[in-house]
Amino acid sequence: MCAKKSTDTHLEFLESSEGLANELDKAQNFFQSNNKLFLIIGGVLLAGLLGFVGYRYYQDGREADAQKALYKAVYDFESDSLSLALKGKGGNEGLLSIADNYSGTDAGNLASFYAGVALLKDGKFDDAIQRLKSFGSSDLLLQGRAYALIGDAYMEKNNAKEAIDYYKRASDYKANAFFTPSYLLKLGLAYEKNSQPKDAASTYKRIIDDFPMSSEVMNAKKYLGVVEGQVGE
Structure with missing residues (x-):
């Protein structure tokens, strides 16, 4: 006895060339009628991807600049030149400037910690608390x-x-x-x-x-x- 063919399958069009052609026509008509919508969606996705890549490139650049600036400031900090470490001098940024100008970077975050320690040593307790609270x-x-x-x-x-x-x-x-x-x-x-x-x-x-x-x-x-x-x- 032959097995009864299921009538619930949604893939019956694959057994017929005419059915397959009909389904393809439906799909083509759907994409054509919604062409503008798909272009908008694709544009939004592309813009989002480009924006993310651009943001990461920008952040990586800021991180590198912040790390470079922090190196000199930490050297001054470890040499107990607290004022120089905090404010910087000449072309060298101090911890306060690095923390403010490079917020959102790892180096900027670390600058807040060092600034808090330096301010505490300098007796500026309220400022120290503010900087240390901003560190995470x-x-x-x-x-x-x-x-x-x-x-x-x-x-x-x-x-x-x-x-x-x-x-x-x-x-x-x-x-x-x-x-x-x-x-x-x-x-x-x-x-x-x-x-x-x-x-x-x-x-x-x-x-x-x-x-x-x-x-x-x-x-x-x-x-x-x-x-x-x-x-x-």
């Missing part, structure tokens, strides 16, 4: 360090409450045995300054319990003894 990175070291430095700036401004917030961010950011204990120690001291001895005590205990091999443990134990006396533990 997924790097293990730099982002946590930026948070801690913002905390330092707030402590210099006698604003322990804000300092606590940023020290907590620093200590919670990708916690590790190398940097987290120092951030926690700063956090504990900020809690003490803000009259929060219980929170300070729990922070010092975290250093002792979670990072027993860190160099901060000795100070954590010493400070813990003081605050435990304050809370009666």
